[in-house]
Amino acid sequence: MHLTKALIAEFIGTFFLIFIGAGAVISLAPGNMAAIALAHGFVIMAFAYAFGNESNTYLNPALTVGVVLAGEGKAAAALPVFVAQMLGGVAGGLVLLQVYGPAAPHHLGMTTITPGTTSLPSGLLLEGLGTFLLMTIVLNTALRKAAGRFAPFAIGMTVALCIMSFGSTTGASINPARTLGPAVAAGNYQEVFPYLAAQFVGAIVAALLYRLVFANPVGDEADHAVRAEPAF
Numbered sequence: 631m632h633l634t635k636a637l638i639a640e641f642i643g644t645f646f647l648i649f650i651g652a653g654a655v656i657s658l659a660p661g662n663m664a665a666i667a668l669a670h671g672f673v674i675m676a677f678a679y680a681f682g683n684e685s686n687t688y689l690n691p692a693l694t695v696g697v698v699l700a701g702e703g704k705a706a707a708a709l710p711v712f713v714a715q716m717l718g719g720v721a722g723g724l725v726l727l728q729v730y731g732p733a734a735p736h737h738l739g740m741t742t743i744t745p746g747t748t749s750l751p752s753g754l755l756l757e758g759l760g761t762f763l764l765m766t767i768v769l770n771t772a773l774r775k776a777a778g779r780f781a782p783f784a785i786g787m788t789v790a791l792c793i794m795s796f797g798s799t800t801g802a803s804i805n806p807a808r809t810l811g812p813a814v815a816a817g818n819y820q821e822v823f824p825y826l827a828a829q830f831v832g833a834i835v836a837a838l839l840y841r842l843v844f845a846n847p848v849g850d851e852a853d854h855a856v857r858a859e860p861a862f
Contacts, residue, residue, distance in 0.1 A: 632684070633707060639681035640711050641718040644689040647673050648722025648811040652739025655801075656726065659736050663797050670808075671790030678782030688768060688785075690805040691715045696765045696833035700840045702773045719807030723815035732816070740812040741801025742821050750821070753800045754828040760792040760804040761832030769840045804829060 647670065654662075654669035678687045688694060691712045697703040726738050743753040764785070771777035771784045793802040803809045809825045 633710065635681075636685035637710055637714040639677070639685040639687055640689065641714040641721075643673075643677035643681060643685075643687050644715045644718030644807050644811075645722040645725075646677070647689045647805075648719050648739075648808060649725055651808065652723065652726055652812045653729075655736050655739035656730055656734050660798070663794060667790040667793035667797060667802075670793055671786040671788075673786075674789055675782045675786030678785065682782070685711070686772065687782075689715060689718075690764070690807060692761055692804075692806050692829045692833035693765055693768055695830060696769070696837035697773065698837075699834055700769055700773070700837035701845060702769065715807045716810060719805075719811030720814045721811075723811030723813070726812065727815040737816045737818055738812045740816055740818060741803035741809055741825065743800050744798060747799045750824065754824055756796045756800050756802075757804060757825055758828040758832035758835075760796070760802055761829045762836045763792065764788050764804050765833040765836035766840065769836065770844060774844065774846070800825075804832075806830070 650673045651666070651670040654666045658665050674687075674689060677689065681687045686697070688697075694703075694708050694712045694715065698705050698708045723738060726734070730738065732738075743750060747753075748756075767788045768785055771781040775781075777784050789802075789804065792804055796802050803825060806826050806829050809822055809829070813819055813822045
């Protein structure tokens with residue numbers, strides 16, 4: 631039952647991340663990057679507080695993979711969560727297509743590299759670094775409990791800050807579900823797979839760094855006082 635609740639929470643949360651976040655891009659871009667950034671950040675923060683007892687509510691498949699590789703989750707339970715997040719992202723994109731139609735501005739809120747701002751490799755570096763940062767914040771604030779009840783705020787604001795920093799260049803997706811959902815709705819996969827690769831690499835590097843450096847040694851009494859319960 632707990633996993634069922636987690637799957638529902640992740641699906642709903644990821645759906646609204648795309649519906650609200652990409653919807654803000656459709657309605658507000660260009661010139662309102664701060665509002666777009668806060669739309670994404672507040673959705674993540676709100677759902678983390680709302681469903682924190684049922685799921686970690688990362689709403690991000692790259693983070694789900696990273697949590698497992700960091701030794702803070704179980705692969706068997708994480709797999710359905712991963713699928714729920716991806717499906718939630720696609721569902722959010724399809725509802726935006728229904729609401730705004732295929733001619734919606736900014737390709738239904740897709741995250742792509744803005745022509746003339748940077749090269750594809752540099753844009754992918756930004757996506758990888760942003761996902762690395764987000765994964766690091768999640769592991770250390772939520773899983774290691776360094777921020778206590780402020781972890782959802784720290785995670786949501788990290789996403790918002792990334793969008794403020796390089797959203798006008800790459801969209802600052804830093805989330806495979808955020809990348810995939812609007813792309814499926816728009817039928818445009820030109821940069822999807824490079825984006826996904828950069829995001830997963832960023833999360834994996836951060837997870838391995840955490841496991842090697844920041845995670846508390848197994849069996850240490852202090853470990854039990856500060857570590858969160860397994861994520862999945």
